[in-house]
Amino acid sequence: MPTLIFVLPDQTEIPVRARAGANLMRVAVDADIPGIPGECGGALACATCHVWIDRAWADRLPVPEEDELDMLQDVRAELRAGSRLGCQVLIEEAMEGLRIEVPPGN
Numbered sequence: 001m002p003t004l005i006f007v008l009p010d011q012t013e014i015p016v017r018a019r020a021g022a023n024l025m026r027v028a029v030d031a032d033i034p035g036i037p038g039e040c041g042g043a044l045a046c047a048t049c050h051v052w053i054d055r056a057w058a059d060r061l062p063v064p065e066e067d068e069l070d071m072l073q074d075v076r077a078e079l080r081a082g083s084r085l086g087c088q089v090l091i092e093e094a095m096e097g098l099r100i101e102v103p104p105g106n
Helices: 024-030 066-072
Strands: 003-007 013-017 050-053 083-085 099-101
Touching (some): 003 024
Parallel strands (some): 003 099
Antiparallel strands (some): 003 013
């Protein structure tokens, strides 16, 4: 189980152990990470799991599919190169140390 680091808008870091195969949104919701409500439960219908993946990791993840890119256009926070919907990022064992920033205003 890799440990992921969630970084809140105030720069507080919260380490969370994550089960491989789970999606990032579910990990955040189960760990009560503030700012990631995941209102649609991972159905790619709300964008409330928008996160910024650390640049060192963004290129290692599979590229977002068209549906995710379309939904990212509806996020409230700034879009960045590492913007992803947490429900679309599956956890792998190799993600040890992955840093995920929670944008303000999700």
